[in-house]
Amino acid sequence: MLKKMAKDQGIQEQLRLYLPDLPKGPLDAYRKKATFDWRRMKLAYDNLNTLKLKHDIWSFMESHPLFKHTEATRVLDEERHIATKRMYTIYNEQFLRFEKIAEDPKSFQAESEALFMFDSSLAVKISLTFRMFSNAIQGNGKSHHYPIIEDVEKAKIGGCFALTEVSHGSNAKGMRTTATYIPEKKQFVMHSADFEAAKCWVGSLGKCATHAIVYAMLISKGKNHGLHTFVVPIRDPKTLKPYPGVIVGDLGEKIGLNGVDNGFVMFNNYHLPKEAALDKLGGVDDNGDYQTPFRDPSKRFGAALGILSGGRVHITAISTYYLQKAIVIAIRYSAVRKQFGPENAKEETPVLEYQQQQIRLLPYLAATYAMKIFSVWLSCLHINMTISSYVGEDANAAARGIELHALSSAVKPLFGWTSRDGIQNCREACGGHGYLKAAAIGDLRNDNDANCTYEGENSLLLQQTSNWLLNVWARRETLTADDSPLGSLQFLQNVDQLLQEKCPWNSVQEFMEPANLIHAYKWLTAFMLKMTAEKVALLKGQGKDNFSAKNESQSYNAVTLSVVYGENYVLNNFYKAAQEFDDANCRAVLLKLVALYGSFLLEKHLATLYIGGYLRGEQGLCVREGTLSLCRDISPEAVALVDSLAPPDFCLKSVLGMSDGEAYKHIQSSVMTYPGSMTRPEWWRDVVYWQSYAPSKL
C-alpha cells in the first residue's frame, strides 16, 4: 500500500515535470469543475517515457529560432525551404533511435505526435525521406543494398517513394512505368511512355530527394512479371541536379501540406544497374529468368499485407492529431466566448453551455479520445508485427496480417472522415473568428483533407475490408479464433441467434449503458454484413457478373458495412481501455466518453436499425435523448479533457485556443502585428486615382 502510494507520488512528480501548470485566466472556472486530474488522464494513451520524449522534442523546438511561428503565410518556395531545414535539424537530433522503438513501441507515435503537432509538413517529410525509404529497402532489398540505408541514415542522400502514376492510382495493375531487363548489359531500362505514366504525388521528390523507390513493371524476355520495386538515383547528391534521362519536377501548390514538395518523375530510357532491383521477394537472375524464394505464396502474401498496412496505420494517427488540435481550440474558445443568456442575467452565457454547441463538439471530443487510444494501440501492434516478421516465425502472422489489412483499410477512412467532420464542426462552432487564418482550424482541415484520398481514396479502400468480410461471411460456420487473432470478427459469435434479437431497452438510461451500446453495435455490424451479402447474392442471382454485383452493392451496403465494422472495433477497444484504466476518477469520465461515442455513432445508423427490425416505435428517441444528456454531463469536464489532449501553445498556434483562454487579447495582438495591418497599402494610389488605369465612364 505504502509502496503504491510512493510510486503514485513519483508518477505525479514526473507528470508535473513534463506538464507544467497551465496559466490562470478565464478558463479557470471550467477547470475547477472537472472531477479528474488532467495530467493523469494523459496515461490513457501515453506513458512517462513518451511524455518525456515529447517534452524533449518540444523543448528543443521552443528554444530554436527555426521553429518560430510567423503570422503571414509564406510563398510556396519558402514553405518548402523552411520545412526542409527543420527536417534536417530535427533528424540530426536523433530524438528517437531505432532501437528505442522496440523497447517502447509507444515512443514511435509519441515522436510522430510531437512533430505533427508543430508542423505537419516537417513531420511528413522526415518520415518519407528517412523512415519509409529505409523500410522499403529493409523489406525488399538484399545485403548489397544496405549501404544505401547507411547513407540515408547519415543523411548523405534522401529518399522518396514513387508508386502512383498520373492516370493510375488505386488500380496498381494498370501502371505503365516499365523496367526492361537487358541481360547483355546486366541493366534495366526504366521508361515512362508519356506524362500519364509519370510517377506523381511523390512526397519530397519535388525539390529534395536524391533517390526514389520506384514501382515498375518488370519485363524480361518479353514477359511482364508485374510490379516490382527498384531503388533509383534521381539527383546527384552533391549538386541536386537530376541525372540525364530523368525528368523530375514539382507538382506545385496543393490544398494543404505545402511544406511537402510533392513531385513527379518521368524516365526516358534510363539505364540502371541490375542491382537497382530490390529483389529479395522475387526478380530476374543475370540471364533474365524470373526467380522467387516463395514456397507458400498465400501465407507470405498475408504477412506482407500486414506490414504494408504501415501507411494506413500511420494515417489513423495523423487524422487523430489534426482533430486533437481542432477540438482543443474549439472547446477552449467555446468556454470563454460568451453570447446571450437568460433574461436579467448579469453575464452572458459561455457558448459551451448551449445544447447545439455541445452536440457539435462533445461527440467529437469523445471520438478524439477513442481515436487517440486506438491509434496508439494500432501503431504498437503494427510495430510488434514488423519486428516479429524480422526476427522469425509467428504462427499467426498470416491471419493477423490479413486481419490488420482489413481493419486498417476500414479505420483509415473512418478516422479521416471523422476528423474531416469534427474539424468542420470545430470551425463553425468558432463562428466568424474561426474563419481567421490565425485561428488555425482552416489549415487543419486542409492538411487532413489529404488523409481522405492518399494511400487509397477512402470509398475505394473500404472495398478491401468489405471484400474480406463477405468472404468471411460465406464461411462463417467454420470460423475459428485463428481466423481473427485481433478479435475483429467477434461480432459473428452466435450470429444467427444475434440477428433474431429485438432491442429490449426502452429508457434513456438503459440505452446509454456502455455494454448495451456495444451490444447494439454488434447487432448492427452483423446485420450490415448479412444485408450486404444478400444484396450481392441477389445481384448475382439476376445474372450480374462479379464486377457488376460488387459495384452495385457498394452504397448503403458494402461501404457502410466497412465503416460500421471499423466503428465497432474502435468502440470496443475504447470501452476496454476505459474499464482497465487504473485511476478511478479518470475511469468514470472515460466511461461517459465511451457512452457518448457509442450513442453518437449509433444515432447515425438509426434508420438501418429500424429497417433491420432491431428498433421499433420511438426507441430511436432514447438514443438521441441519451446523446444530449451525456453531452450535458460531460460539458463541465470538457476543458480539462482538452487540456489533457493539448500540445503546448507554440504548437497550437491558434489565437482562439491558447491555454490562458485570452482569445480576444490574442486576436488583438495577432491582428495588430500582422505585417502591414495598420499601414496604408503601397498601392493606395490605385484606390484614389483608379481612373489612371480605368478611364472613367461614370
Added chain:
Amino acid sequence: MLKKMAKDQGIQEQLRLYLPDLPKGPLDAYRKKATFDWRRMKLAYDNLNTLKLKHDIWSFMESHPLFKHTEATRVLDEERHIATKRMYTIYNEQFLRFEKIAEDPKSFQAESEALFMFDSSLAVKISLTFRMFSNAIQGNGKSHHYPIIEDVEKAKIGGCFALTEVSHGSNAKGMRTTATYIPEKKQFVMHSADFEAAKCWVGSLGKCATHAIVYAMLISKGKNHGLHTFVVPIRDPKTLKPYPGVIVGDLGEKIGLNGVDNGFVMFNNYHLPKEAALDKLGGVDDNGDYQTPFRDPSKRFGAALGILSGGRVHITAISTYYLQKAIVIAIRYSAVRKQFGPENAKEETPVLEYQQQQIRLLPYLAATYAMKIFSVWLSCLHINMTISSYVGEDANAAARGIELHALSSAVKPLFGWTSRDGIQNCREACGGHGYLKAAAIGDLRNDNDANCTYEGENSLLLQQTSNWLLNVWARRETLTADDSPLGSLQFLQNVDQLLQEKCPWNSVQEFMEPANLIHAYKWLTAFMLKMTAEKVALLKGQGKDNFSAKNESQSYNAVTLSVVYGENYVLNNFYKAAQEFDDANCRAVLLKLVALYGSFLLEKHLATLYIGGYLRGEQGLCVREGTLSLCRDISPEAVALVDSLAPPDFCLKSVLGMSDGEAYKHIQSSVMTYPGSMTRPEWWRDVVYWQSYAPSKL
C-alpha cells in the same frame, strides 16, 4: 404554330450566340448520350437577357489583362491589390445600371454570377463598396444624405458596413460601440471602450473604404436608445489616411476570400456632425429628444425585416455558385477518369459509372439545379419587395416580410451546408488530383466556408425560423392565406389529419414519384414542427424558463425543423419550376432531378420518419434503392447537365474540369509551367550541406 417555330428558332440562334459550341474531345461520348439540349436547359433559370449580360461581362474580362489567371497564389497584399483594381475596372463598365434591375430582376443575379464565377473576392468587394453602402443610406437616410450616394456612385468614395464587434456578433443587443449626442455642439461622439468593442469583419475596410455605415448605441440625455446607424468618415478620400480618432486596420489572412480586405475599426471619442445619423426611421432632434415616425411599429418592423433579408438572400445565391463550379469540375473529371473495369474489358471504366461515385455526386447535381432555380426566384422576390417598398404601400408587405425573414433564415444555412457537403464530396470524388490547388476545389471550399458563419452563424440563424414556426403552430387553428403570402406554411393544411397518415407506398416506383416524395416531405415538416412544439411544452411543464426551454429543444428538434422547412419549400419550388418548363426533353430530365433531390433529402431523415410512425418495416429501403436507381438513370445526362451549369473555362480555372475534358494534358501544362517547378531551388545548398546549419551528430 409557324410563329412559335420562328420564335423558337430565334431563341436557338441567340443561345448559340452567347453559348458557343464546346470543344470536341473525351467528353463527347457522354455528351452524345444526353436526351436534351444543354443550351435550352439554361432557360430553367436564365433568360436571353441574362445570358447576354453574362456573355458581355465574361467577354470583357477575357480580353482584359487584369483578368488573367496566374498559377501561383499571390501574397496577401497582392491579392488585395488585384481584387481592388478589378473592382474599379468592372464597376466603371456599368454592365448593369440600377434601372435595368427593375426591368428584369433576374439580371441582378446574373451580374453577381458572372463576377463570382470569375473571382469571389472581386464580387464581394464590389457589392460591399457600392451596393450595400448605397442601399443602407437609401433605406435609413434622408435627402441630405443623398449626395453621399452620388459620391459613391461616381466612385469618389468607397463604403463598407460595420455591425459585428469583436466580442459580439449575433447578439446585437450586447454591442458596445456608443454614439453619444451632445446638443451644445450638435455632434455625436463615437467611442469604442476597448478592443472587444471594435467593429470587425468589415469587408473592404481593411485597406480601402473611406466611409462606413456604423451600428452604434445611440445615447442621449443619459438614455440608451439602442442600435442606430451612422455614416462615418474613416479615411480621407484624397490620401486614404485614417482621420484622427479612428484606429483602423486589416484583419489579416483568412481561410478564404483573401482578396477581400476585412478590417476592424475602433473610435476614440470621435466627433461626428449630427447629420452623420441615418435617422429616417428614428433618431434625436437637435435638443437630443428621441423622435420616430412610426405609427404601427410591428407592421413596419415586418417590412423592414424583409428588406434586411437581403444579405441572406444573396448568400443563398453565393453558396450555389460555389457548388455549381465544384460539381462541374467533379463530374467532367469523373467522366474522363477511367479506373478498373470488368475482367477482360478492353478499356477501363469511367469512374462516373461506379455506384459509389454516382451517389456522391449526382444528388448534389440535383441539389445544384434546385438551388439555382430557387436562388434566382428568391432574388427576384426580394428585389420586387424592395422596389414596392420604395414606391408605396403593399397590403401584404408586413406578412411577406416576416415570412421572407423566416424563409431566408432557413435557406441561407441550408444552402451553405449543402454546398459545404457537396463541394467536399466533389473534392474527394476527384481523388488525389483533387488535392492539387490547380483543381480549384480547395478554394471553393475555403470561400464557401464563410457562408456558414457570416450574416449569422448557421445554427443560430435557424432559430429565427424555428421561433416563428413555433409561434405559428400555437395559432395554427386560425391561420389564413394572409399569414403565408409565399406559401411556405402550406404544409399546415389539414395538419391534424396529415399527421395521422401512414406512408402507403411499398415499391421503389411509388416512392420515387415526385408528387409522393413531396407529400412525404409535407408530413415530415409537419411532424418536425409538432415534435419540437411538444418538446418545448414538455420543458416548460417541467418548470424551465423560456431561455432554457428554447435552448434544450434545439438539437434534433428546432434546428432540424428549420432545415426541413427550408428543404420542403425548395423542393416544392423545384417541382413547380420543372413542371412548368416548356421544353419537353428538358422537363423530363428536370423531373428526374426533382425526384433525386427529394429522395436524397428524405433519406437523411429516414430515422425520424420511423420514429414518427410514418414508415414501418423495410419501407426505408425503397428510398435508398430509389435514390440509387435515379442516380443510374441520370448518369448519362450528367455531363450535359453540368455543361449547362458551367461558366467559361477561364472562370472555372480547373485543370480537371475544362470543357475539352483533357484533364491530364491540363495537369501537365499547369505543373510544368508553375514558376520554378522544373528548376533546382535557390536553397539547394541547404539540402546538400545541411551540416552548415545543423552540425552533424549522426
